[in-house]
Amino acid sequence: MKCYFMIVLLAFSSVMFSQEDAWVYFKGKPNAQTYFDTPSQMLSVRALERRSNQNIALDFTDVPVEKKYVSQVRLSAGITIMAQSKWLNALHIRATQSNISALKSLSFVDKVVFANKTLNSTSKKVMNNEVLKTDKPLKNKADYVYGSSANQVQMLNGQVLHQKNYTGTGKIIAVLDAGFPGVNTAQPFKKLIDNHQILGGYDFVNRNDNFYTGDDHGTMVLSTMGAYTENALIGTAPDASYYLFITEYDPAENPVEESYWVEAAEKADSLGVDIITSSLGYFEFDNPDYTHTYSDMDGATNFISRGAEIAFSKGIIVVASAGNEGNTAESHIGGPADAVSVITVGSVTSLKVKTSSSSIGPSFDNRIKPDVMAQGGPAMVSNSAGNIVTANGTSFSCPIIAGMIACLWQAFPLKSNKEIRQMVLQSSDRYTAPDNNYGYGIPDFGLTLEAETLNSSSVFLVFPNPARTTVSFLFETALASVSVYSVLGQKLIEKQITKQNPILSVEGLKSGLYFYTFEADGLHKTGKIIKQ
Known part of the structure; x- marks a missing residue:
């Protein structure tokens, strides 16, 4: 008893x-x-x-x-x-x-x-679907010998960007993953280390600065962008700089990893990162009471997806893997791939055929997902020992795209994240007829470069900048409208200027940083003015 x-x-x-x-x-x-x-x-x-x-x-x-x-x-x-x-x-x-x-x-x-x-008093009814986890500057022409990695670059026409020396220089990518062992020692990453392109990182799981540890999933992800081993593996953005953040605890699956991810995204924002790439996705958790349902995949429910959307609102491009649940009972994308502005990447074979495991859309609110596709079945990667091997999944198609986006943004540094995102989608081979297996299709970065170069041929200049009393605008149309805003978004100046009299007085402004918008007959420009 x-x-x-x-x-x-x-x-x-x-x-x-x-x-x-x-x-x-x-x-x-x-x-x-x-x-x-x-x-x-x-x-x-x-x-x-x-x-x-x-x-x-x-x-x-x-x-x-x-x-x-x-x-x-x-x-x-x-x-x-x-x-x-x-x-x-x-x-x-x-x-x-x-x-x-x-x-x-x-x-x-x-x-x-x-x-x-x-x-929760307003909780949704939990469904009992069976769900599985998602996977987790050059002076000369850059004419790379890609070796076995050629197809994953050339499928995207990425070599066109590289040959014009758009290799990611000046762009910063934050990689959010499960660990990065070997990045500081393996040969394919030597160029990154020697050129100080690894700017830092943090382990949000263990709360320490040792990010060259953990699961080597992040190492392989990074290699698709930053590795440099001639005639074997050259990443899509070998001259970009990187922050490495551990947010995933590989042995277990718990919602706190979504919160670690958002913390890392906030840190990336504060450091001035341009692109976040993450080959992590969340749907099922070890505690079934925590597991998401498909109805959560609306871009506004999951903690991680809300964080990803805020990251985009800060001017960052967020790239996420679609997931590898295409063959399971619940084949839809997880979070943060469901977020509205995230570029969600699915996986295709070397022959541009969707891999059966690549997760599908739509989002629960019926938006097209994934957004684009790249090679992930299989991709060439480096493991922590520096061996060049193949690996399958959207975990690798995702950073392949992220690296190419860094190169494209380098080519058009005045474009906003919204404009770059739209350029990528519009260049894709199914843009006029998207579906929820391929999204908008496979981007053509070479085509985007050529088209935008033609569209950007109009003359536009702002000078002097920094300025003491006046700023002049050089443009081709007859009339334009200029507005100046404080860093808090308060409109301080609004004026119409002409080609004959293109001068704007800033004498009444205090010293500091301001934004401007310029509108003239279809030409839209934004930028900063520094008042001395």
Whole structure:
């Protein structure tokens, strides 16, 4: 009888005191104005320049989470803080259900959302679908000997960009993955290391700076962009620079990895990264109560997908793998591939035929997904030992595209992320007849380069910049409209100028950084003005 009582008590305890994952959202950021007054507290100079170049104002999401709120949650009974997001003004926490629910009584807490949707008062009904995890400057003409990697570059006509010396120089790519062992020692990455193209990184899972560790999935992903071994493997962006972030804990699958991912994306934004590429996807978790359903894949529900969309709003291009669930009971894309502005990449064979494992669309709200396709069945990669091997999956078609985007953006540095994204889609071979297996098809980066070069032939110039009293605009049409904005998006000047009198006075502005927009007969330009 005593033994039976102990068993019952243990069972009761396991239910009552089991740990749950949840997000606690805050109502505001009391010190926001302090950060707006000194933007360098939030973002690097390069990050501010990226915003300026694309006419993107600072906003509430750029301000860090209020430290007092974090401290009070940390001091609450039984709460462990796993991650935090300034973009979503939230903490990812772990505790018992009762301790998490108690946070709702704090005056600054807006809401608490459990990863287990059945614990939320407005939760969706959980479906019982069987779902599996998704996989996880040159002075001379760059005439590369691609070797075995030739097809994965030439399928995209990427060699045209490379031959014109658009090899990713000046662009920064953040790779969010499970680990990067061997990148600091293996031969295919020697050029990146020797030229200091690995700018840094962080392990968000273990909270340390040792990112040359973990699962070698990230190593293989990076190799499709940055590796350089002649006549064997040359990546699609060998002259780009990279940050390496570990956000995936490979032995287990838990929603906290979505929060790590958003943290890393926020860090990438603050560092001035241009492109985020991530061959990670989330649908099923080890705890079935946390598992997503297809109805979550609407671009607005998943924590990671909301974070990816905010990253895009900051001027970053986000590239994500579609997933490798095409042959499973639930064959649809996961998060963040479902996000509206993410460039979701599926996989084709060397003959441009969709691999059967490549996950399909549409998103739950019936948008075309994937967006584009590239070779992933198989792709040439480097492992952590430096061996050139083949690997299958959208994990590799995704960064192949990301690298080519870096090269294209190098060619057109004044384009916004929205414009570059649209250029990639429009160059794809199924653009006029997309479907949810191939999306818009396989991009042609060489064709995009040629077409945009012709379209960009019109004359446009802004000078002097920096300026003390006036700025002049050189353009070909008769009339134009110019507006000047503060870094917070407040319109300060609006004026019509002519080709004969193209001068704009900035004498009334304080010294600092400003955005401008220029509109003239179909010509739209944005940029920055520095007032001395």
